[in-house]
Ligand SMILES: Nc1ncnc2c1ncn2[C@@H]1O[C@H](COP(=O)(O)OP(=O)(O)O)[C@@H](O)[C@H]1O
Ligand SMILES: O=C(O)C1=C[C@@H](OP(=O)(O)O)[C@@H](O)[C@H](O)C1
């Protein structure tokens with residue numbers, strides 16, 4: 001069985017927060033590939049970037065995405081950069097993939113100083129803008145549905161996604 005919903009989107013769009021809340025509402029398991037990667041590596045994501053670099057993180061991420069899709073949790077949140085890999089985009093074909101869209105002002109507010117997100121450690125606003133411009137077409141490519149999150153509460157977003165699901 002495939003996950004009920006896979007969440008993609010830019011850092012700060014709310015994949016982790018909305019994903020956990022959606023899983024709670026649906027009464028299904030929640031999984032986040034960032035958590036799986038930290039377990040695999042035995043250290044937090046910022047330390048993986050410092051010790052082994054982004055390329056190694058992306059290798060772990062490809063393995064984590066494949067394993068998580070195969071394990072079929074109810075709700076699966078991916079890291080914001082998972083869509084960069086063609087292998088991950090191909091693996092998402094046939095799944096219900098919800099893109100949580102967010103515009104720059106809300107994304108900046110939500111990620112703050114970028115703590116815990118090594119790519120945003122320097123100049124979070126400019127870096128986020130660049131990442132979002134680069135990835136927008138990739139989120140659109142993998143998504144079966146887009147849900148906007150700007151100015152909305154996680155609760156409201158969860159209700160919209162839950163209403164989209166077959167009962
Ligand atoms: N709809 C929302 N409105 C306001 N704050 C939000 C919303 N969604 C998430 N947040 C907050 O933004 C931050 C980033 O959310 P997170 O779920 O970690 O995003 P992602 O996993 O997509 O990077 C967290 O502090 C979270 O509480
Ligand atoms: O955008 C990215 O490349 C990343 C996003 C992070 O996840 P969130 O999108 O949950 O912040 C995490 O996977 C890592 O720091 C890299």
Ligand SMILES: [Mg+2]
Pocket residue numbers: 015016017032034077078079
């Ligand atoms: Mg997250």
